[in-house]
Amino acid sequence: MPSAAGGVSLASAPAYHISTILRLFIERLLRRQDPKLLDVGPICAENINLLARQTARLYVCDMFIRIDRERERTGALRSVWRHLDYPDKSFDGILLWDLLDRLDDSDVASLLERCHSILKQGGMLVVFFFGEQGGQESVNSFIIEDEGYRVSTRAQAHLKLPLRRRNARDILDMLSSFRLVKSVICGNGLREFLLQRM
């Protein structure tokens, strides 16, 4: 059963959802030869074990904790993107989860620009947004629990990243450099996007 830590009430909050977008993403990823996947965190042992056994090489770079520490240290994120110092066109897929919900617009632009560079042509990006109404202030990891793509959350109490609520139009504008393959709105307000680099 998912953790209820960090103020998430099992009685009132959805405990999990079935992720169509993650299923599509993995299915398509595995059609590619020796797919290389980047997960930007938060670090989640369950996901690493699942994804590393599916892909040739799983790259993990926890940007949540790096952004959290950089913000605490300098109050800005000017240099945090250096951690994504991978060669251009390295990856077949990137899991951004809801990281964009934790960034200002200018930082979102910087991150998406970096993602665009390090994705191969046709590479895919998974992005979650909570929209204007949803979401929790506490940062959560999204845990792929099983082969049915049941996804639960686990609070990451060590991360203090503010939640930026955006409307759907702003979200789509931010993602305009990618092709939208599919988006799904979950009952808990979570919007899942599968995007592709053209």
Place this chain on the structure above:
Amino acid sequence: MLKKTKNTGSTVEPFTVASSSGGPTMVGQQIAIEGKIKGTEDLVIEGSVRGSIELEGQHLTVGPKGQVEADILADSVTISGRLVGNITAIDKVTITKDADFNGEIKARRFSVEDGAMLKAVIELERESPIKAVPLGKEADEEEDEKGGTPVTLGQ
């Protein structure tokens, strides 16, 4: 125990960790080693090590104070300190929440605690791909749908 490095002209023989009946060998906080460590007993590093570490069939622990820059071959590895390098573990790599790891990991099993600082390339023994249930329709085109209905547990 650790033997001192013997410099024999142009080559430097590696440190050798000798087998003993006691607990693991400890590299203490005030110890700094540069070179190759090779041995057949468990090793705990709380100090600084730079080079390579080969512990066939043994367990390596990088303690909370440990600072390691090395390529590592061991049966299993636990990291609680800072490690930069590549790990090949016959069995398991464990990374605790206090760890800061940067490098490659090849292992049979892997665990990491939330809160660890991790930048890694991870290769685990591969399984057959997830047997996904067909979605029923091609999803190449832009689409916006209600779905993924969450289920509430607990009540």
